[in-house]
Amino acid sequence: MNSIDIISKIKNDLINKDINAIQKYKLQLIKDCNIRDTQDKELIKCYNYHVKLMRKIKKYLKESTGYDIIINAKEHQESDLITLISKINPNEINIGISVDIRLLTGSSNESYMDCTYYSNQSTIYINDFRSSMSNRGYGKIILDNLDEILEDLNKTLEKYDLNKIMIIKGKMIANKHIISEENLKKMYIKYGFEVDNSNNILKVLNEIM
The missing domain is CATH 3.40.630 (Aminopeptidase)
Structure with a gap:
């Protein structure tokens, strides 16, 4: 699954309030230090943003048992x-x-x-x-x-x-x-x-x- 598809899936699961799907995410950030293409940089920036958001939500859910x-x-x-x-x-x-x-x-x-x-x-x-x-x-x-x-x-x-x-x-x-x-x-x-x-x-x- 490419970055665009992953971003789309993250958004879909959040909009649909699918807590079970959210808890299953295990995503890594992408380093863009060697990437020069502006569009690729923006895509990676968007991808990393949503990965960080998902990590925060997963942490919040983990701390909110009950x-x-x-x-x-x-x-x-x-x-x-x-x-x-x-x-x-x-x-x-x-x-x-x-x-x-x-x-x-x-x-x-x-x-x-x-x-x-x-x-x-x-x-x-x-x-x-x-x-x-x-x-x-x-x-x-x-x-x-x-x-x-x-x-x-x-x-x-x-x-x-x-x-x-x-x-x-x-x-x-x-x-x-x-x-x-x-x-x-x-x-x-x-x-x-x-x-x-x-x-x-x-x-x-x-x-x-």
Whole structure:
């Protein structure tokens, strides 16, 4: 199987959320130091990107035994895929159940949202939300897809007879090295959140979820 076919298969398995297929991948990176053809270099770059992405996802899956996993792959920057991956253990015996939401790429760019789900309040609380690098737009991607992610999480919760997530809460905390408080507030408001004078954030989700 050539590089183009492998890239196509990786994308297909991610888009189809085929966790069994993802776990079977054993791919090596290709060195392009002796390759001069521009097209070949770009193909190898694309191939290596998706191999690195697949390795990250496999590691995440390995570290998440016992969790329900949700995968959403998205096209990003020409032909590259990014992956929004979430995990929850509905059997966790706690007042609040931890929810991990991550954006993984085949580069060093990543974002994550650490949350706690409270079934009795139908609420998910954002404890921490940050990106590995500033001004790359990856945090915005999570917010842009958050309703879809929570819709998928709600399908998982329903299987365990737990209440759907209908409310998002949290505290807006700006890391000055990443984003200013003013710009962070604008970003939250853009994605349907209310932000009060104490920087508490709130979003009530649509009933159709």
